[in-house]
Amino acid sequence: MDIKVLIDYLPLYKEALLLTLKIGWLGILAALVIGIAGAAILHFKIPVLKQIFGVYIEIFRNTPLLVQLFFIYFALPKIGIKISAEMCGVLGLGLLGGAYMIETFRSGLESIAKIQTESALSLGMTKGQVLVHIILPQALSISVPGILANLIFLLKETSVFSTISLMDLMFTAKDLIGMYAKTIECLFMLVVFYLIMLLPVSIIGSIIERRVRYAEFGD
Amino acid sequence: MQSLGIDVLFKGTNMLRLLQGLWVSVAISLISVAFSIVLGFIVGVLMTSENKIIKAILRVYLEIVRIMPQMVLLFIVYFGTTRVFGWNLSAEVSAIIVFIFWGTAEMGDLVRGSLKSIPVIQYESAKALGLNNFQVYFHIIVPQTIRRLIPLSINLITRMVKTTSLVMMIGIVEVLKVAQQIIEANRKASPNAAFGVFLVVFILYFLICWPVSRLAKILEKRWA
Amino acid sequence: MKNNWLKKLLATVATVALAGSFLVGCDSAGGSTDNTSGVKYRTLDEIKASGKINIGVFSDKSPFGYVDENGKYAGYDVYFAEKIGEDLGVEINYVSTEAANRIEYLQTGKVDIILANFTVTPERAEEVDFALPYMNVALGVVSPSDAVITSLDEIGADDEVIVISGTTAETYLTKNYPNIKLQKYDAYAQAKTAFENRNGVAWANDNTEVIAFAIENEGYTVGIPSLGDQDTIAPAVTKGNETLLKWLNDEIVAIGADNFFHADYEATLLDTYGSDYEDELVVESGIVK
Numbered sequence A: 001m002d003i004k005v006l007i008d009y010l011p012l013y014k015e016a017l018l019l020t021l022k023i024g025w026l027g028i029l030a031a032l033v034i035g036i037a038g039a040a041i042l043h044f045k046i047p048v049l050k051q052i053f054g055v056y057i058e059i060f061r062n063t064p065l066l067v068q069l070f071f072i073y074f075a076l077p078k079i080g081i082k083i084s085a086e087m088c089g090v091l092g093l094g095l096l097g098g099a100y101m102i103e104t105f106r107s108g109l110e111s112i113a114k115i116q117t118e119s120a121l122s123l124g125m126t127k128g129q130v131l132v133h134i135i136l137p138q139a140l141s142i143s144v145p146g147i148l149a150n151l152i153f154l155l156k157e158t159s160v161f162s163t164i165s166l167m168d169l170m171f172t173a174k175d176l177i178g179m180y181a182k183t184i185e186c187l188f189m190l191v192v193f194y195l196i197m198l199l200p201v202s203i204i205g206s207i208i209e210r211r212v213r214y215a216e217f218g219d
Numbered sequence B: 001m002q003s004l005g006i007d008v009l010f011k012g013t014n015m016l017r018l019l020q021g022l023w024v025s026v027a028i029s030l031i032s033v034a035f036s037i038v039l040g041f042i043v044g045v046l047m048t049s050e051n052k053i054i055k056a057i058l059r060v061y062l063e064i065v066r067i068m069p070q071m072v073l074l075f076i077v078y079f080g081t082t083r084v085f086g087w088n089l090s091a092e093v094s095a096i097i098v099f100i101f102w103g104t105a106e107m108g109d110l111v112r113g114s115l116k117s118i119p120v121i122q123y124e125s126a127k128a129l130g131l132n133n134f135q136v137y138f139h140i141i142v143p144q145t146i147r148r149l150i151p152l153s154i155n156l157i158t159r160m161v162k163t164t165s166l167v168m169m170i171g172i173v174e175v176l177k178v179a180q181q182i183i184e185a186n187r188k189a190s191p192n193a194a195f196g197v198f199l200v201v202f203i204l205y206f207l208i209c210w211p212v213s214r215l216a217k218i219l220e221k222r223w224a
Numbered sequence C: 001m002k003n004n005w006l007k008k009l010l011a012t013v014a015t016v017a018l019a020g021s022f023l024v025g026c027d028s029a030g031g032s033t034d035n036t037s038g039v040k041y042r043t044l045d046e047i048k049a050s051g052k053i054n055i056g057v058f059s060d061k062s063p064f065g066y067v068d069e070n071g072k073y074a075g076y077d078v079y080f081a082e083k084i085g086e087d088l089g090v091e092i093n094y095v096s097t098e099a100a101n102r103i104e105y106l107q108t109g110k111v112d113i114i115l116a117n118f119t120v121t122p123e124r125a126e127e128v129d130f131a132l133p134y135m136n137v138a139l140g141v142v143s144p145s146d147a148v149i150t151s152l153d154e155i156g157a158d159d160e161v162i163v164i165s166g167t168t169a170e171t172y173l174t175k176n177y178p179n180i181k182l183q184k185y186d187a188y189a190q191a192k193t194a195f196e197n198r199n200g201v202a203w204a205n206d207n208t209e210v211i212a213f214a215i216e217n218e219g220y221t222v223g224i225p226s227l228g229d230q231d232t233i234a235p236a237v238t239k240g241n242e243t244l245l246k247w248l249n250d251e252i253v254a255i256g257a258d259n260f261f262h263a264d265y266e267a268t269l270l271d272t273y274g275s276d277y278e279d280e281l282v283v284e285s286g287i288v289k
Helices: A004-043 A049-061 A065-079 A085-111 A114-122 A126-166 A169-180 A183-216 B016-045 B052-067 B071-085 B091-116 B120-128 B133-170 B175-185 B193-223 C002-026 C043-051 C074-086 C099-105 C168-176 C186-197 C208-216 C242-256 C260-269
Strands: C053-057 C065-067 C091-096 C128-130 C133-142 C160-164 C181-186 C203-204 C220-233 C236-237
Touching: A004 A085, A004 A126, A004 A169, A004 A183, A004 C168, A049 A085, A049 A183, A049 C203, A065 A085, A065 A126, A065 B133, A065 B193, A065 C186, A085 A126, A114 A126, A114 B071, A114 C002, A126 A169, A126 A183, A126 B071, A169 C053, A169 C099, A169 C168, A169 C208, A183 B052, A183 B071, A183 C099, A183 C128, B016 B052, B016 B091, B016 B175, B052 B091, B071 B091, B071 B133, B071 C099, B091 B133, B120 B133, B120 C208, B133 B175, B133 B193, B133 C065, B175 C065, B193 C128, C002 C242, C043 C208, C043 C242, C053 C074, C053 C099, C065 C074, C065 C160, C074 C242, C074 C260, C099 C128, C128 C181, C133 C168, C133 C208, C160 C186, C168 C220, C181 C186, C186 C203, C203 C208, C208 C220, C208 C242, C220 C260, C236 C242
Parallel strands: C053 C091, C160 C181, C160 C203
Antiparallel strands: C128 C236, C133 C203, C133 C220
């Protein structure tokens, strides 16, 4: 392996990491918002919206992100809906992630025993108070390992952004290989940068998961 | 009114080729899932082991699978191995290797999960009844685990199928690549082909994955 | 407690990094001197004996290499590939390639010949061996007719120019116009669709390709018909594959005597370019005028 090549390429990979993170986090933020809203809608069985979200979840959980992105980025402009590549990345990741986050939050919500709601209500709290003070905090903390798993999954999925011209880590590696044919160096850097990005999240994830499991023992 | 380009698919053998492309993805997934289930069982049982070395190795393995995007693994196996070891793997074989590598870890984790979910008391009672270790596994534990595992493994199939959309990146001519070829060959006659063709690809993926994941859900509810 | 946690984190980072680097890194011992250790190729005799030759072509670059509606490969490059198969007496296995993979495919022995509109450049010649050329090429830039770009200086700071990853257009612009923002795609089909969708102000590529695009699609003008050096396009083989290279060179010289590439042009490119470009594009027997 040629160390000089590694050093030469470093700034390009750094830039790519920043882009991946930027789009990744925006997409994940969108996914969280969709996730919480959708979980609440499904949990409280709000008519019409419930059906819409049901269909949305099925569509986005049963098609690959790559195909979703192709459709949003290449096909929709043909009927007059044009979105920039970055926006498309955020949107695609947000919609895909949202479909997964809803399930995660919902199982969190459902795991809170009914009795808690009833006791809180009998103590004179309003429904809104019960939701904000009793159910959400618990539901969210139970969902944390699931959220982190989704987070890793979504950050990994950013690798398909390369197909819609976003210069993420994957594209940078592919592009450099195509231009200068330093395959081994490029792939090595790619692996290292994904480790830098995801290993900490993964480790924090498993630590929290263990904690939550301990917490569940009292149940 | 310009056409939305769906008509392109009825020219020549275009639709047939698109379906053949889809079959390539599905075939790769099915082969990979079959291997992953078998290997996943072994890995899953190993994961319950108390041996420190086995634990450490599996930990690293799982961590790699968890962190590395499948596309990165595809590139490493397809291009990297030839560079480093001189192996000349075809794109299809590389893809299957990567998906088995990934699927085995997923499956292993599921197997571990369901093995752990069987209360210790069952092992103990079975032993107290005079069954040996082997009998305990085969008559008591495995039947219960398999029930829990079937829906989860079916889910793995849909995830595999979805992930195989990436194999286009290492030059396998599957449904997305065929879609691009069709769009390109008909650019002049039908400039909006991108809409129709990608819409159909989107629908095809959904039609494959949706029934399978429904089935998984139904089984999960019934056997839970 | 906290210390313990940190230790674990570091240990895992170290193990995984090690395992990861093992996969890609362990060549550094054997391959650092030169990269031929991983380079594999099949000699002419081995190809003949196997009865099959692997030729890398584009499958989405009409009219040079594409797949027609019946699933058959066609185009200027493919016409030549067919002739190679015929004269070698072997079957052809077409491998669909993207621009950025071409060198990689040769160096890893996944194809025997690349016939994917491969422009000869000094950088590429270090990685692969080019045979005699069969086509002339330069770079060109096409843009929508209502906003034609006739000089690269017209491109604004926020405008993006579409290129295909791994092409000479990309290398040229990266090197000579580092301030121009590039929007890169893997595949021709994607780049063209994005260009039609107006995701970039212009598309820079081989001039043959952009001229063809402007002729075939209404509303586009090639504002910059020739940019950079006059280059040629040639078949390429894996570095060191002398038997195959020699055979290819002999073949190109021999079929040039019958004006093979003019026939190729007339069969595959005439519909697109008309006859005006025939003598400009075609190179016979490897002799560039």
